[in-house]
Amino acid sequence: MPTAPSRAPQIELRGVRKVFGEVTAVEGADLTVADGELFAILGPSGSGKTTVLRMIAGFEQPTAGTVHLGGTDVTALPPAKRDTNTVFQDYALFPHMTVAQNVEYGLKVKGVPKAERRERTAAALDMVRLSGHAARKPAQLSGGQQQRVALARALVGRPKVLLLDEPLGALDLKLREQMQVELKAIQREVGITFVIVTHDQDEALTLCDRLAVFNEGRIEQVGAAREVYENPANRFVADFVGTSNVVDGATAEALVGRPGTVAIRPERIAVLAPEETVPAGMRSVTAQIAEVVYAGPITWVAVDASGVGLTATLLSAEASTDLTHGATVVLAWPDSAVRSLSA
Template sequence: MPHQAPAETRRPDRRPPDGQPAIRLTGLQKHFDKVRAVDGVDLDIPPGEFFAMLGPSGSGKTTVLRMIAGFELPTAGTIELDGEDVSRLAPFERDVNTVFQDYALFPHMSVQQNVEYGLKVRRVAKAERRGRAAEALRTVRLGDYGDRKPAQLSGGQRQRVALARALVNRPKVLLLDEPLGALDLKLRQAMQVELKQIQREVGSTFLVVTHDQDEALTMSDRIAVFNAGRIEQVGTPVEVYERPASAFVAGFVGTSNLLSGSGAEAVLGRPGVFSIRPEKIRIDDDLAFPAGSGEISATGVVTDVVYAGSTVRYAVALDAGGQLSVVRQNAGEPVRFADGRVRLSWRREHSFQVPEAG
């Protein structure tokens, strides 16, 4: 008979029955008096996906997460987890765990005790909870830190303890509310990679709320971009960045140029609103240099040069009207164009038309 791991150490099956999404939101709304914080959200998240809800402050993303967790009740609409309507269930009745930006670790307890705490409350046997806590700490690369106190850890290590405390309950869905917001830039970048690796190992569905576009693009399989209580676009990082569904998405995700009006018609030959990513544009001071096959070309004047270490950003006022930003990799001292006159060129397919507001 083949060996089978004991039930308490086997990884649970993460697949919902009959191919159900891990999370399904239908017509979800949340009103605070006259404010519609969430205004009709429909969303399916399959099991095992790392999904990001991205948007500015006040866009509704955190309110959606709190409703999924059970901390807020929806004004209208439904929340389903594995096909079960949990819209009116208490937080402890849902198979989810939440990691907040404030890790809320107990300072008087050791790391091991912090991770065990939820299991202790649920009256899991001592030996089992110690084993599961140790396993969770190994998963987040803190297997040798169980005896330390939170004050003896770095910010990144405390974040991983909070993650272990959530993972020890083996939730099918893990909710993360701005989990890296309190970390410095380098640590935040390192933890983005760590979080993605951990998610792949444990197989749970991760749903992260963030206003940091780089964080969403780096970690997630798909992104929902929120604005004013609604979802503007859902797609992979490549889809959202390269083919924004609206001017808002183009401007919020990454840095984008929006060319419209008479400037767009003069340069592109047709009216509309067009998104052109600044790293796609070539800048040259040879005004007579012809555009290549399949390229768009426009002349203008450099109005500003911003040195940003690895890149240099040029602001160019177009002769045809409008302004474009151009990013070049830093290969030395920033180029200072003699009289400021330049020619910009980019491939025609990099002018992506976006729907106009309204």
């Protein structure tokens, strides 16, 4: 069973469906996001995840079903009438305005008094650690700093829900990893509901309390990051969230001793020399190394086990120098590493 949020729901989708012409972008989505939760909507391009975000924000109307925010049906309300704000991948900062002017712009449009605007803007910039950059223009900032300005602009209005559409996609890897940590810290500090749309599985697992995995407009699985990774509901989730060795039919029965479709995560597989004793209670198979890939902290070992391709990962510090192309090895894993999957 999926992990249910323990707090009151802030977002509820009930039977939401969205059709564009002859294309069904979202089909029968039922989803609940708790108040104060950091939730990720994860899926490949075209899976419907951004359409769901736009329906929560009010930029798209569902073809069927309802959207509820804080217990209120907001399906028919325009974006301005919903207590949400959105940060897009394109930060859309005004280039002629300073950082402070960009952040306070929405408050100015709403008629918030000048003194209050300045106070709230200063607090928002302090929250994203940009207090010393208020007078700069966007062109004078790095990509990560621009992302934080967009975040401050979205937070300064004090929404109950912040929606983020691939917010870190334009950043390089190192900066993206840094911003993941900062984004999580900011969400914890402000305590409001964050919903992040991403196709990056590592980003979703790193950031979120829970996640929903989308595929072709349908929700494949909802749960805590560990739950979805360790217990994928089906073959799609096992393949998309992380990397898995997925086998079925006669191959599955030969490898793990039971029929059906099963998955084994590469990190649960030990790579042994042929002369080593397989630990009691572990299944094993003899194989030839097809490829060894050094990836810094880990090393990937791809093998051919009588025509079946399998992959194992090892800590590079523990990987033997004998792991070379064509060498014979024994792969071994405990039965607890094997996960049965639906189709």
